[in-house]
Amino acid sequence: MAFSIDELTRKAKDVANKAADKTKDAAEQVRINVAIAGEQKEIDKNYRAIGEWFVSEYEGEIPDAVREAVEAVNAAKAKIAELENSRPVREETEPEAPAGKKCPICGAESDSKFCPQCGAPMGE
Numbered sequence: 872m873a874f875s876i877d878e879l880t881r882k883a884k885d886v887a888n889k890a891a892d893k894t895k896d897a898a899e900q901v902r903i904n905v906a907i908a909g910e911q912k913e914i915d916k917n918y919r920a921i922g923e924w925f926v927s928e929y930e931g932e933i934p935d936a937v938r939e940a941v942e943a944v945n946a947a948k949a950k951i952a953e954l955e956n957s958r959p960v961r962e963e964t965e966p967e968a969p970a971g972k973k974c975p976i977c978g979a980e981s982d983s984k985f986c987p988q989c990g991a992p993m994g995e
Contacts, residue, residue, distance in 0.1 A: 926933070926941055933941050971982035972993045979988040986993055 925937075926944070971980045973980055974986040974989065974991055974993060976991040977986060977989045979986055981987050981993060984993055985991065
């Protein structure tokens with residue numbers, strides 16, 4: 872059973888075409904998934920805006936159906952505030968002067984044998 876070059880070329884083209892079709896299908900699927908995720912994010916953003924408005928508008932009159940969720944949000948906000956207040960305070964300090972020798976040529980400081988600016992020997 873001998874294969875001709877033409878038949879082998881035809882089969883290679885068929886395989887390449889099938890692979891290209893599968894790649895196009897996969898790319899389209901990814902594009903659709905990304906679009907769906909973007910729309911879902913938009914929905915979530917709008918639901919959040921509705922919820923924030925509702926809670927602020929009816930602060931003292933929250934219905935029992937959403938009371939637990941509102942209390943959970945308020946507890947999480949209190950925890951965030953507590954965590955933010957527990958952060959260590961960073962003191963502003965002046966940067967330390969670089970330790971090292973002063974270049975006799977350009978005046979740059981370094982602890983290496985040669986100046987990083989001009990390449991001159993730093994000396995002892």
